[in-house]
Amino acid sequence: MKAKISEIFDSIQGEGLYLGEKQIFVRFFGCNLNCSFCDTKLDRFMEYEPEELIKELKLYNSKYHSISFTGGEPLLAKDFLKSVLKITAKAGHRHYLETNGTLHSELEDLIDYIDIVAMDVKLPSSSGMKELWQEHRQFLKVASRKEVFLKAIITLSTQEDDLFEVFKIIKDIHPQTVLVLQPNSFDTGELLNQKINRCKDICAENNVVACVIPQIHQIAGLR
Ligand code: SF4
Numbered sequence: 001m002k003a004k005i006s007e008i009f010d011s012i013q014g015e016g017l018y019l020g021e022k023q024i025f026v027r028f029f030g031c032n033l034n035c036s037f038c039d040t041k042l043d044r045f046m047e048y049e050p051e052e053l054i055k056e057l058k059l060y061n062s063k064y065h066s067i068s069f070t071g072g073e074p075l076l077a078k079d080f081l082k083s084v085l086k087i088t089a090k091a092g093h094r095h096y097l098e099t100n101g102t103l104h105s106e107l108e109d110l111i112d113y114i115d116i117v118a119m120d121v122k123l124p125s126s127s128g129m130k131e132l133w134q135e136h137r138q139f140l141k142v143a144s145r146k147e148v149f150l151k152a153i154i155t156l157s158t159q160e161d162d163l164f165e166v167f168k169i170i171k172d173i174h175p176q177t178v179l180v181l182q183p184n185s186f187d188t189g190e191l192l193n194q195k196i197n198r199c200k201d202i203c204a205e206n207n208v209v210a211c212v213i214p215q216i217h218q219i220a221g222l223r
Contacts, residue, residue, distance in 0.1 A: 036128035085113035
């Protein structure tokens with residue numbers, strides 16, 4: 001059972017609620033979505049058996065917050081991932097899953113081995129993708145069995161109606177979920193600032209806990 005992996009490295013988490021934590025990153029190749037703002041469309045990968053990945057992870061010492069399984073979309077390699085997680089859990093690692101929040105059946109099969117779910121919620125007006133509300137709804141139901149937060153990319157084209165759909169999902173499924181508003185790293189300037197401020201205000205007006213956290217990779221020169 002092989003999986004396509006683009007890179008394995010250690011670094012500092014550069015986004016979301018665990019920003020600043022030291023992690024081992026395993027980046028899976030390939031994704032089931034095609035977001036307009038995607039910055040991880042890598043064209044190279046190596047194929048790994050689960051035991052080959054485990055052997056490589058053993059090269060890292062134990063001073064990491066967690067292993068971040070990221071992508072692409074790591075849940076596309078569900079069976080491979082499950083084999084790895086069973087072993088790395090026994091070795092004492094915590095598992096942080098960065099996911100686009102659409103493959104709920106796959107998550108169901110793995111959730112017992114995951115500690116933290118960093119779940120994207122794709123606003124159609126930001127991502128250029130079709131509506132994925134039902135997929136996100138089902139996904140959050142499963143993810144809420146563990147620690148979970150949502151992340152929405154805010155662009156110049158983000159529509160407020162999309163945020164209201166996210167609020168409905170949060171309130172129906174897991175009201176204490178924190179929503180991270182992440183400014184699109186490809187947009188800059190005063191208009192984006194105004195958009196982000198407006199989104200934050202709407203969250204507060206609707207009693208949704210939200211925080212604005214930009215990506216820090218480029219600012220801090222991180223990988
Ligand atoms: S879900 Fe993530 S990896 Fe997949 S296309 Fe969208 S931004 Fe890229």
